Each structure stands twice: as C-alpha cells, then as structure tokens.
Amino acid sequence: MSARPATQTAPSKPVIKEPVWTWEIPFYFYAGGLAGAAAGLSRLAEASGNDVLARRASGVALAGAVASPALLVSDLGKPSRFLHMLRLFKVTSPMSVGSWVLAAFGSATGLGWLDHATGGRVPAGRAARTAAGVLGLPLASYTAVLVANTAVPAWHESRRILPFVFVSGAAASAGAALTAVTPAPYAGPARRLAVAGAIVEVALSARMESGLGELSDAYATGDAHRLGTAAKALLVGGAAVGLGAARSRGAAAAAGALITAGAVLARWSVFRAGFTSAADPRHTVAPQRARLSS
C-alpha cells in the first residue's frame, strides 16, 4: 500500500453543457415580462377609471403577447413542431407550464384588446382582460423559474431571488413603454411603475450577484458584466429622467427608452451569465464539493 499519486482535482473541460438557446430567448424574457405587467396594469387602470392608460396598456400587452410566441417558435430546433409544447401539462417543466400560461394569456389579451377596439362588442371582454391581468403575473415570473431549474450553477443558485429580479424588470419594462406612449396626464401610474421597477431591479440584481459567492464571477466578468453594468446605468439614468417625465414629453420618451434598453440588457446579462457559468467546470464542481464536505 502506498500513497496515491497527486491528482488533478479540477476538471479540465466543462462538466455540463451550455444552453443551446439563442438570441430570441432573452428578448422573449423581456417581451413576456412587458406583456404580463402591462396586462395587469391595464386591468387595474381600467378599474381606477383611467381608460386612456388602460387602452394603451392593453395594446402594449397585445404587442408583447404576439411577439412572445414568435420569438419562442423561432428558437425551437424544430419550429414546425411548436404545437408539441401543448401535448402535456407538466409542473416539473416550467417550460410546459409557461407555454400554457402564455397560450391562455395570449388568448385573453387578444379578446380583451378586441373588446376595447370594437367598443365592447366581444362577449366577456372585461372578463378576458381580468384573466389577462391575472395570468400576466405568472407570465412575468415563470421565466426565472425556467432558467433556475437547470444544472447551470449561476442560475440554479439564484433561484430564490431570480423571480423577484424578473418581475421588477417586467414592472420597469411595462412602466417604461407606457410612460413613453401615454399622454402625460394619464401616465402617472406608468411613471411610478417605471421608476420604482427600475430602482428595485438594480437593487435586486446587485443583491443576486453578490449573493452568489464564488459563482459571482459569472456576473463580474465577460459579456454578463458588460451587459449588467450597462443595464444598471441605463435603469438608474432612466429612473432619474423619469422623475421629470410628468412635465416634459421629451423626458417621458427618454425615460421610456432608457429604462426599456436597461430592462432588455438586464435580461441579456442574466442570460449570458448562465453560459459563462456552465462553461466553467469550477462552477459546477466547487459547490458540490462544498456540499460533500459539509
């Protein structure tokens, strides 16, 4: 018997596969969040008697609800089989749950919008808008569950906070779009949503990144870092400009553009961080070793 030779302990190659998802997915994260939060905002604005905002928000929700499935189908390896997404309903697959939520949300949003557009000729149009508003809430958060429910360390280990990052981004997205397209007297809720959403998203993103410990370099290096830094700057800048959006059309448009760009880049930062993390075998192995020795 003798001592075993000194061995390498860190794997030399990636242990897990990088996702195969392409550019459509982070844009979908944005579009889905935008649509979901806008639908909720629309229904609440309707309830408060702010019909101008309600109608514009309904339109934004519809735009997001149309863009979302187009982006998702385009990302599929076999786009012609997109209907296979609805073969089953599976709670262990957030993608399955999300497909059903998106399908139901899209139908409800379409009917609700059509009711608005035709001056109330769609039966149960108001109920459809209520359904869209309610379904919009999980639509804005499930995408965080989808990425967290993988073996990708930087995503999986942020699973408790990532849904909050995503919904704050959704609030910022919807607030920003509606600040830009709604006449100022009616856009108060949108402005508040845009500014608060942007600030909360910046704070939660920073907390998520620092909470990752040894995995935080996924956000501190490379693409994810550049995208995340730009996102935070745009969100903070947009929020600052947004404070003046009630008085100036230009400020409203600028705040809307800045926060929209920030929200998109924030989704991209999370997306890219997952690739960095998956490619780094230390990310996969170190937490597992720590688990074994604890």
Add this chain to the structure above:
Amino acid sequence: MTRMGFFTDTSVCIGCKACEVACKEWNQIPASDHGFTGDSYDNTFDLGANTWRHVAFVEQRTSAERVPAEWGLQTYQEGDGMRWLMASDVCKHCTEAACLEVCPTGALFRTEFDTVVVQEDICNGCGYCVPACPFGVLDQRKDDGRVWKCTLCYDRLKDGKEPACAQACPTDSIQFGELEVLHVRAGERLEKLHAAGHESARLYGEDQDDGVGGFGAFFLLLDEPEVYNLPPDPKTTTRDLPETWRAALAASAALGLGLAAAVFGGRR
C-alpha cells in the same frame, strides 16, 4: 420489468473505443466533428448529440519516484511518471432524470427497462434538457434541431439483445444486465481492487440515496469523479423546483401589489 443498466468498470478499460464505434454503427450516429483535439487519444471530446459513448483519456503526471510497482493496473503507464486512465462514459439513465422531468413535450420518457429515451418523432428541439442534465449528456444536433442521447439500445433490448457497446467491449469493462445483479458484481470487484491496494478506487452512481436517486448506468472509477470530468455530487435540478415555484408565486404576488400601488397609490 426489471431495471436494466450498465456497469462500466474503468479499471479494465483499455481505451480501444470499440464501444464508440459499435454505438455509432448500430445507432447510425453522424460523425463527431471536433477535429484533432490534441487531447491525448481523445478526439470525440465529450458526450453529445453525436457521441453516446465517449472514451475519456486522462493523463496524470506524477513524479516517477512516487510510482511504486504495486499500482500495476494495465492502464497505468508508469515508466515516465505518467498515469493514464481510460473510462467509457455514457448517459447515466438517472433514477430521477432531470432531462425527463423538464421536457415539456414528453419526448423524453422512461421505458419498461427503467431507462431514459428521447422519442425522436416528438422532440421539438426546445433544448431545455441540455442545460438541465447535471452531466452534460444531451445536446442538440445542429443541422437537425432535435436532441439526441444514448437510448441504452432500446431497440436491441426489446429483442432481448444487449446494447451494442457492451457487446463490442473486449475486456468487459462495459457490462450490461439487471441493475441489482450489476451492483453485487461491482461491489465484489471493488473489494478485490481495494484488497490489491487500489485504495482510491470507488463506485460512482451506485448509491440510490445520491442527488439523482442513483444511476441506471454506474461506474467503477480509480480516482475522484472530477478527474474524469464527472460531477462529484450531481443533483437533479427539479429537487429544488418546489421552492423555486414558491419564490415565483411570491414574486408574482409582489408584482400584483406593485401594480396596484402604482395605479391607486399616487396622484393620477
């Protein structure tokens, strides 16, 4: 049905790659296109859509005076202080298979042999299983769009035959059979190796209490799993899904409250 599986005993792997070739031929898998990797004798690089058996070559440098004669397994090249490990890697056919659980279409399913298989006529190439697998087994075939992986030769099993790789393996490094029987055989083999002084030999994936509920295709390794580019404590990602769904539910509720606060909480 009885659970069928693989026991891959890497201590007798000679790196001949007959398993890779047999697998490719039987399953008609396209070429793996990594080119010349310069990574020992390994040009298939890793498991993926077009590599369902992958023979890893691990070269470990160790000082020559620290290599005693009694380590003499056939796979060790000791003269120049080099230890050479070979291991034929494959899909683990996990008891709790993350790929199967996250698959939204039901393309991934569990067979009557308790193995995990992708139905190629159902897969729509959503790619979710790819980053869900804790071992990086599945991948998308670029020109085809669908994901592919080891089927444990489902077609051969249905005809009462053993998988192509196991049949081709000249040293019985790859053994196919009833999982329970393989567990007993592996335990005996491990005892023999320990008695012969190979203290770092270990079984990998035989423990049904591990993070994936045990493997249907488990291994005997001569060193830490990391040395073979395998995760030391893999965990099925969906084990944490309930708490993730709860977080999302709370986040959705928070969004609803935030929207209400924005609409009703201020001046119009």
